[in-house]
Amino acid sequence: xxxxxxxxxxxxxxxxxxxxxxxxxxxxxxxxxxxxxxxxxxxxxxxxxxxxxxxxxxxxxxxxxxxxxxxxxxxxxxxxxxxxxxxxxxxxxxxxxxxxxxxxxxxxxxxxxxxxxxxxxxxxxxxxxxxxxxxxxxxxxxxxxxxxxxxxxxxxxxxxxxxxxxxxxxxxxxxxxxxxxxxxxxxxxxxxxxxxxxxxxxxxxxxxxxxxxxxxxxxxxxxxxxxxxxxxxxxxxxxxxxxxxxxxxxxxxxxxxxxxxxxxxxxxxxxxxxxxxxxxxxxxxxxxxxxxxxxxxxxxxxxxxxxxxxxxxxxxxxxxxxxxxxxxxxxxxxxxxxxxxxxxxxxxxxxxxxxxxx
Amino acid sequence: xxxxxxxxxxxxxxxxxxxxxxxxxxxxxxxxxxxxxxxxxxxxxxxxxxxxxxxxxxxxxxxxxxxxxxxxxxxxxxxxxxxxxxxxxxxxxxxxxxxxxxxxxxxxxxxxxxxxxxxxxxxxxxxxxxxxxxxxxxxxxxxxxxxxxxxxxxxxxxxxxxxxxxxxxxxxxxxxxxxxxxxxxxxxxxxxxxxxxxxxxxxxxxxxxxxxxxxxxxxxxxxxxxxxxxxxxxxxxxxxxxxxxxxxxxxxxxxxxxxxxxxxxxxxxxxxxxxxxxxxxxxxxxxxxxxxxxxxxxxxxxxxxxxxxxxxxxxxxxxxxxxxxxxxxxxxxxxxxxxxxxxxxxxxxxxxxxxxxx
Numbered sequence: 001x002x003x004x005x006x007x008x009x010x011x012x013x014x015x016x017x018x019x020x021x022x023x024x025x026x027x028x029x030x031x032x033x034x035x036x037x038x039x040x041x042x043x044x045x046x047x048x049x050x051x052x053x054x055x056x057x058x059x060x061x062x063x064x065x066x067x068x069x070x071x072x073x074x075x076x077x078x079x080x081x082x083x084x085x086x087x088x089x090x091x092x093x094x095x096x097x098x099x100x101x102x103x104x105x106x107x108x109x110x111x112x113x114x115x116x117x118x119x120x121x122x123x124x125x126x127x128x129x130x131x132x133x134x135x136x137x138x139x140x141x142x143x144x145x146x147x148x149x150x151x152x153x154x155x156x157x158x159x160x161x162x163x164x165x166x167x168x169x170x171x172x173x174x175x176x177x178x179x180x181x182x183x184x185x186x187x188x189x190x191x192x193x194x195x196x197x198x199x200x201x202x203x204x205x206x207x208x209x210x211x212x213x214x215x216x217x218x219x220x221x222x223x224x225x226x227x228x229x230x231x232x233x234x235x236x237x238x239x240x241x242x243x244x245x246x247x248x249x250x251x252x253x254x255x256x257x258x259x260x261x262x263x264x265x266x267x268x269x270x271x272x273x274x275x276x277x278x279x280x281x282x283x284x285x286x287x288x289x290x291x292x293x294x295x296x297x298x299x300x301x302x303x304x305x306x307x308x309x310x311x312x313x314x315x316x317x318x319x320x321x322x323x324x325x326x327x328x329x330x331x332x333x334x335x336x337x338x339x340x341x342x343x344x345x346x347x348x349x350x351x352x353x354x355x356x357x358x
Numbered sequence: 359x360x361x362x363x364x365x366x367x368x369x370x371x372x373x374x375x376x377x378x379x380x381x382x383x384x385x386x387x388x389x390x391x392x393x394x395x396x397x398x399x400x401x402x403x404x405x406x407x408x409x410x411x412x413x414x415x416x417x418x419x420x421x422x423x424x425x426x427x428x429x430x431x432x433x434x435x436x437x438x439x440x441x442x443x444x445x446x447x448x449x450x451x452x453x454x455x456x457x458x459x460x461x462x463x464x465x466x467x468x469x470x471x472x473x474x475x476x477x478x479x480x481x482x483x484x485x486x487x488x489x490x491x492x493x494x495x496x497x498x499x500x501x502x503x504x505x506x507x508x509x510x511x512x513x514x515x516x517x518x519x520x521x522x523x524x525x526x527x528x529x530x531x532x533x534x535x536x537x538x539x540x541x542x543x544x545x546x547x548x549x550x551x552x553x554x555x556x557x558x559x560x561x562x563x564x565x566x567x568x569x570x571x572x573x574x575x576x577x578x579x580x581x582x583x584x585x586x587x588x589x590x591x592x593x594x595x596x597x598x599x600x601x602x603x604x605x606x607x608x609x610x611x612x613x614x615x616x617x618x619x620x621x622x623x624x625x626x627x628x629x630x631x632x633x634x635x636x637x638x639x640x641x642x643x644x645x646x647x648x649x650x651x652x653x654x655x656x657x658x659x660x661x662x663x664x665x666x667x668x669x670x671x672x673x674x675x676x677x678x679x680x681x682x683x684x685x686x687x688x689x690x691x692x693x694x695x696x697x698x699x700x701x702x703x704x705x706x707x708x709x710x711x712x713x714x715x716x
Contacts, residue, residue, distance in 0.1 A: 077435060088506040093681050118679045119501065119512045120592070143477065148446040154477045155513065234478070321476045323451050 002219050006226040008233040010140060011158030015222050017215065021165035022048065025099070026058045028124050028161045033097040035062040035090075039083055039110040040101040041070040044128050047171055052101055052126070064090055068106060072258040075105045075145045077153075083113040094118040097160070103129035103176075104136035104263065108154070111142030115157035125162040129172060130180025130214075131264050133164045134187075134221035139229040139239075145258065149319045150250050156234055164222075166214050174207070178300030179264025181206055182245075184217045185295055186271060187224040190244045193337030195220050200291070203298045240322055241339035244331040245271030248305070251316035255308040268301030273352055278332040281344055288336045307355035314346055314353070360577050364584040366591040368498055369516030373580050375573065379523040380406065383457070384416045386482050386519045391455040393420040393448075397441055397468040398459040399428040402486050405529055410459055410484070422448055426464060430616040433463045433503045435511075441471040452476040455518070461487035461534075462494035462621065466512070469500030473515035483520040487530060488538025488572075489622050491522045492545075492579035497587040497597075503616065507677045508608050514592055522580075524572050532565070536658030537622025539564055540603075542575045543653055544629060545582040548602050551695030553578050558649070561656045598680055599697035602689040603629030606663070609674035613666040626659030631710055636690040639702055646694045665713035672704055672711070 001018035016028075029036055036056050040049050045067045056063050066086045068079045087096065100110035100123060107125055114123035127137035143154025169177070181199075184206070188196030198216075199206070205213035225242065232239040249270030252261055261269075275292040278284035297303050308316070314328070322329045327343035334340060359376035374386075387394055394414050398407050403425045414421050424444045426437045445454065458468035458481060465483055472481035485495035501512025527535070539557075542564070546554030556574075557564070563571035583600065590597040607628030610619055619627075633650040636642035655661050666674070672686070680687045685701035692698060 077439075081435075084504060084511060085506075088504055088510060088677065091677050094679055116511045116513060118510060119499065119514050141477065146442055146446055148443075152446060152476060153442060153474045155474060156477050319446065319449050321452055 002215070004219065004222045004226050006138065006158070007230045008140065008158055010156060010233055013159060013161050015138060015162040015164060015226065017164040017166070017218055017222065019165060019167045019211070021163045022052065022126070022168060023055055025052060025055050025124075025126065025163060028163055029056065029059050029061070029097055030122060030160065032095060033059075033061055033122070034095040035064065035092050036097050036099060037064045037066060037083070037087060037092065038099045038101055039066045039068065039106060039113070041068045041106055043070045044102045044106070048101060048128065048168065052099070056099065064092070068109065072105055072145075072253070072263065075109055075258075077144060079109050080113055080144055083110065084117060087117060094121050096121055098123035099126055100124070101126045101128065103127065103132045107132050107137050108141070108143050108151070111140070111157055111159065112144060112154050115142055115155040120157070122160045125159045127162070127164060128168045130169055130177055131183055133166070133218050134180060135183040135225065137162050137164070138222055138225045140233065150254060150258070151321070164218060166211070166218060169209055169214065174300070175262065177207060177209065179262040179268070181299040182264040182268035182271070182296065182301050184221050185299065186244055186267065187221045189271065189292060189333060189336065190241050190331070190339035191224045191228070191337060192220070195224075196295075196336060200295055203295065207300065240341050241331050243322060244333070244339055245274050247317050247320050247322065247328065247330050248273040250320060251308065251313055252306060255312060255316050256306060261302070265301050268296045268299070269303055269305060272296050272303045273305055274330060274332060276352055277330060277344065277349065278334070280348060281342065282332050282334045284333050284335065288333070305353065308353075310350055310353045314349070360573070362577065362580045362584050364496065364516070365588045366498065366516055368514060368591055371517060371519050373496060373520040373522060373584065375522045375524070375576055375580065377523065377525050377569070379521045380410065380484070380526060381413055383410060383413050383482075383484065383521060386521055387414065387417050387419065387455055388480060388518065390453060391417075391419055391480070392453040393422065393450050394455050394457060395422045395424060395441070395445060395450065396457045396459055397424045397426065397464060397471070399426045399464050401428045402460040402464070406459060406486065406526065410457070414457065422450070426467065430463055430503070430611070430621070433467055433616075435502060437467050438471055438502055441468065442475060445475060452479050454479055456481035457484055458482070458495075459484045459486065461485065461490045465490055465495050466499070466501050466509070469498070469515055469517065470502060470512050473500055473513040478515070480518045483517045485520070485522060486526045487534055488527055489534070489541055491524070491576050492538060493541040493583065495520050495522070496580055496583045498591065508612060508616070509679070522576060524569065524576060527567055527572065532658070533620065535565060535567065537620040537626070539657040540622040540626035540629070540654065540659050542579050543657065544602055544625065545579045547629065547650060547691060547694065548599050548689070548697035549582045549586070549695060550578070553582075554653075554694060558653055561653065565658065598699050599689050601680060602691070602697055603632050605675050605678050605680065605686065605688050606631040608678060609666065609671055610664060613670060613674050614664060619660070623659050626654045626657070627661055627663060630654050630661045631663055632688060632690060634710055635688060635702065635707065636692070638706060639700065640690050640692045642691050642693065646691070663711065666711075668708055668711045672707070
């Protein structure tokens with residue numbers, strides 16, 4: 001088992017990475033917990049829910065199970081309230097511990113429920129998708145969506161621990177592996193050129209879920225993310241660079257309707273667009289932008305921006321949380337392995353948003 | 359102007375207390391704020407909304423006004439969403455600043471909105487009821503209610519500043535003055551016997567809103583509360599003592615339906631009950647319990663517990679956030695000016711809950 005430590009003002013906790021972690025979850029439950037609530041979705045619950053609840057029952061504590069409908073479109077107040085309703089119906093106190101068993105949606109909703117239930121209780125992240133293992137389960141961002149924008153309502157709230165079992169990826173559809181790899185290669189682009197090169201060299205092994213390759217990719221992603229988050233928990237500076245590709249990506253998700261493209265797919269395409277913008281605004285080497293496009297394509301994500309209409313693209317990007325005042329702010333690359341935040345005027349961006357670019 | 363400083367891990371901020379503070383609000387808005395959102399209710403908005411928005415407009419920043427319906431029964435997700443909808447419709451960024459202009463409900467809902475909007479933005483408390491000035495605006499507790507319990511969904515989230523203008527109390531109904539005084543005298547009971555004596559001596563001046571008396575009561579309450587909160591922001595110990603009278607009080611509010619009794623009235627009666635329980639469990643001097651009953655009556659709050667049915671009383675108190683496991687925990691007084699938390703078995707409590715006690 002590997003351990004990556006996260007140290008933020010909001011909490012210090014370990015990320016445990018290793019095959020078989022799922023069967024050892026009971027060890028992560030604090031001794032003074034009065035009950036355990038497993039929050040999952042209908043898909044993951046069907047695969048791992050019974051085993052996890054049985055394992056956690058070994059603590060001798062009452063185990064409650066809450067299943068949310070599966071999909072980004074259910075990242076809502078209604079799902080959040082399913083958790084609150086169940087916990088309050090069982091009169092669970094503030095020493096209950098939540099376990100988020102699922103992908104990014106389950107982790108974000110369950111984490112936000114933990115942040116709000118009786119003003120904050122403890123929770124453990126057990127990410128079951130590659131995307132959640134390398135990105136969303138680490139760093140304490142929790143949220144639900146609002147009809148006008150993704151992740152608009154939420155909290156920075158750190159878990160007690162993150163338990164990553166790469167074995168669960170075997171039941172994941174290939175499309176979700178591709179989407180998860182988008183966030184993996186992002187960490188190379190913004191913070192570690194050597195890791196980007198390693199990804200270029202191991203893309204086939206990664207897509208085939210080669211055990212060693214996946215372990216390295218998950219660990220290096222967690223290390224980079226935890227390093228960033230430990231320096232800037234509340235995203236006042238450095239952490240914003242983790243949003244590389246996300247300004248465009250969020251617009252795609254919101255513009256097409258949540259659930260049409262997977263988050264990682266939208267980010268993959270968004271990174272190609274952000275690299276192109278980096279060439280125009282910061283003089284990023286054209287060959288780097290081409291390698292980024294090639295790698296996004298190689299992991300199996302789309303590289304062609306959908307036609308949302310130029311003005312709608314801009315309107316959608318203007319509600320991004322990074323923005324301050326009038327200009328839209330983008331994460332751009334001055335070179336491979338380095339990122340910075342920069343406001344760019346709409347006229348410079350428009351050509352990238354026109355349909356039928358190839 | 360008086361200043362009381364609050365220092366918690368979650369934030370350091372001043373409480374400014376002085377006649378005319380309402381007209382000086384523009385000074386409290388941070389220079390880098392991109393917009394100001396005044397959250398108020400229909401009652402307070404009608405009295406002070408225009409003046410406050412005009413004052414804040416002097417900052418040169420856009421000012422948005424959101425009016426919530428007035429009453430504890432509107433401390434809900436729907437009210438919270440009115441704020442989110444308005445802010446997102448105007449595409450406000452995370453450098454917007456919220457101003458909570460109203461009583462405890464407005465402060466709690468607006469504070470929770472600030473805690474959640476884009477994972478946390480800044481806000482200023484401008485309490486306009488005595489209860490909010492001496493209690494709820496200080497210390498960073500924010501929340502909404504759930505059908506199964508009061509303040510079940512919320513966050514610990516500190517404001518940038520608390521601005522208290524005692525002049526606004528002149529428009530407050532006498533019943534709300536009485537309710538606010540319940541929290542004032544509570545601070546004496548749990549932490550400062552001298553202040554309790556001062557309250558006994560100045561109860562007429564306080565009810566008549568004598569300027570010097572009110573200023574002293576507000577300041578001393580803020581000092582005691584900020585001292586407690588600075589030592590225990592998240593209520594793991596000392597802060598719980600601020601809940602003296604609240605276990606019974608919350609059951610009254612919830613059992614009769616929110617809005618029947620004012621929060622302060624329920625707490626007033628709850629303190630009489632908790633003092634009686636203190637006599638039985640901790641041997642509190644009978645004369646102290648009698649003085650507490652007399653003072654609660656003198657400020658104009660009820661001292662006779664409503665008939666909810668004994669079992670329903672216990673069921674309602676069992677969902678209290680203080681509880682751990684089976685026993686209900688109460689804040690009790692070993693002597694005047696000192697409080698402690700103690701689990702008490704139901705059999706000891708039942709006699710206090712039977713109807714027709716005098």
